[in-house]
Amino acid sequence: MSINQTPYLLYSDGKGNIFEDTSLYVTGRSGWDACMVPNEDWIELPDGGSLYELPGRRCIGIDVKTGDLLLFDKGWAVAAFLPPAHTAFYLSAYETQPEAPVLPLFCYTAVGWLDEKFYVPAIRIEQDIRQECRGFDDKKVEDGISHLIKSYPKNRLVNHLANNCALNYHCPAARNYFMGRWECPVPVSSACNANCVGCISLQPDEEEIVSPQERLGFKPSVEEIIEFTVPHLETAPYPLISFGQGCEGEPLLMWRIIEQTILEIRKHTQKGSVNINTNGSKPKAVKKLCEAGLNSIRVSTNSARREIYMPYYRPNNYQFEDIVESLKIVNSFGGWTSLNYFVFPGMTDNVEEYEALRKLIRETGLKMIQWRTLTLTPTGTCEKLA
Numbered sequence: 001m002s003i004n005q006t007p008y009l010l011y012s013d014g015k016g017n018i019f020e021d022t023s024l025y026v027t028g029r030s031g032w033d034a035c036m037v038p039n040e041d042w043i044e045l046p047d048g049g050s051l052y053e054l055p056g057r058r059c060i061g062i063d064v065k066t067g068d069l070l071l072f073d074k075g076w077a078v079a080a081f082l083p084p085a086h087t088a089f090y091l092s093a094y095e096t097q098p099e100a101p102v103l104p105l106f107c108y109t110a111v112g113w114l115d116e117k118f119y120v121p122a123i124r125i126e127q128d129i130r131q132e133c134r135g136f137d138d139k140k141v142e143d144g145i146s147h148l149i150k151s152y153p154k155n156r157l158v159n160h161l162a163n164n165c166a167l168n169y170h171c172p173a174a175r176n177y178f179m180g181r182w183e184c185p186v187p188v189s190s191a192c193n194a195n196c197v198g199c200i201s202l203q204p205d206e207e208e209i210v211s212p213q214e215r216l217g218f219k220p221s222v223e224e225i226i227e228f229t230v231p232h233l234e235t236a237p238y239p240l241i242s243f244g245q246g247c248e249g250e251p252l253l254m255w256r257i258i259e260q261t262i263l264e265i266r267k268h269t270q271k272g273s274v275n276i277n278t279n280g281s282k283p284k285a286v287k288k289l290c291e292a293g294l295n296s297i298r299v300s301t302n303s304a305r306r307e308i309y310m311p312y313y314r315p316n317n318y319q320f321e322d323i324v325e326s327l328k329i330v331n332s333f334g335g336w337t338s339l340n341y342f343v344f345p346g347m348t349d350n351v352e353e354y355e356a357l358r359k360l361i362r363e364t365g366l367k368m369i370q371w372r373t374l375t376l377t378p379t380g381t382c383e384k385l386a
């Protein structure tokens with residue numbers, strides 16, 4: 001339901017308390033611009049969403065009476081964290097002060113206040129309930145963890161999924177696994193052949209940015225993987241196993257282990273699907289995995305354009321064209337192909353990107369796009385009112 005006016009600006013006192021100021025409307029950031037957000041783009045902050053205060057950042061608002069763009073100096077800017085299945089249209093608009101600390105790698109969505117509610121410029125992009133916060137039962141997750149840890153006491157991967165992913169990062173896929181349903185995550189790689197600016201699992205030591213997750217620190221064996229994935233495929237509703245998770249590097253660097261694993265799994269069961277979430281960098285390896293029985297691929301990218309992709313992914317030894325080739329190969333085997341498409345307001349929503357994306361969809365026979373908001377903190381300051 002569209003709201004009939006722009007929400008009011010929110011600010012924090014720097015001590016975790018958040019206040020509204022009804023003399024100012026909130027703005028949103030798109031690219032370098034601070035913008036008035038159209039009324040139809042606002043939705044209530046979804047269940048599972050949360051708020052951030054942004055130290056050292058002054059929010060930008062619009063004077064309710066004059067319509068002037070104003071820098072607000074009474075407190076720090078505020079932003080919202082959107083739960084999975086939602087995509088942001090605008091980021092939080094603020095001016096960064098010289099002494100501002102570096103923010104961790106999250107997505108800082110604009111947020112405002114109206115009629116006793118928080119509002120965000122966003123859309124629920126995925127209706128699938130797999131990641132719905134209220135669908136998780138902590139007791140069932142804990143019971144599942146103690147049962148499976150007892151069942152596989154020496155399995156390092158089950159241990160990692162329990163203590164690291166489910167209990168520490170609250171990863172939806174790991175929690176679904178321990179609830180015995182849907183997708184089971186299978187991280188396998190501690191290395192990557194890309195150097196994404198906003199990598200959430202590893203940031204260079206010299207970098208001030210902190211990655212919110214740690215990378216897997218061991219090389220799982222085929223035996224370890226099939227020990228818990230075959231029973232999951234056999235018993236879970238809508239069973240799926242997925243290589244390539246947020247807590248690892250690039251799974252295609254471990255394609256031989258994955259190939260042997262798929263072949264071994266299919267000796268035990270034909271149930272369920274085998275998916276890989278990947279940067280798509282090694283089409284030859286993808287072909288081998290399709291021959292072994294891979295059912296689907298989800299390739300991550302921040303753009304359908306080489307000139308935007310290369311400076312962000314900073315690949316070691318592959319090209320943008322390789323990820324396109326990987327999608328084509330899975331499509332040629334009749335597999336399901338999707339993009340994990342990192343959205344950045346002001347960059348994704350422009351004509352050049354739209355045309356490039358249409359071309360990519362046609363060329364690769366792409367089946368689905370998962371629109372994810374890029375976890376990257378815009379530095380600097382909004383330049384002008386658009």
Ligand code: SF4
Nearest residue numbers: 192194196199249279
């Ligand atoms: S492809 Fe993934 S793991 Fe590799 S650098 Fe990029 S975000 Fe990190």
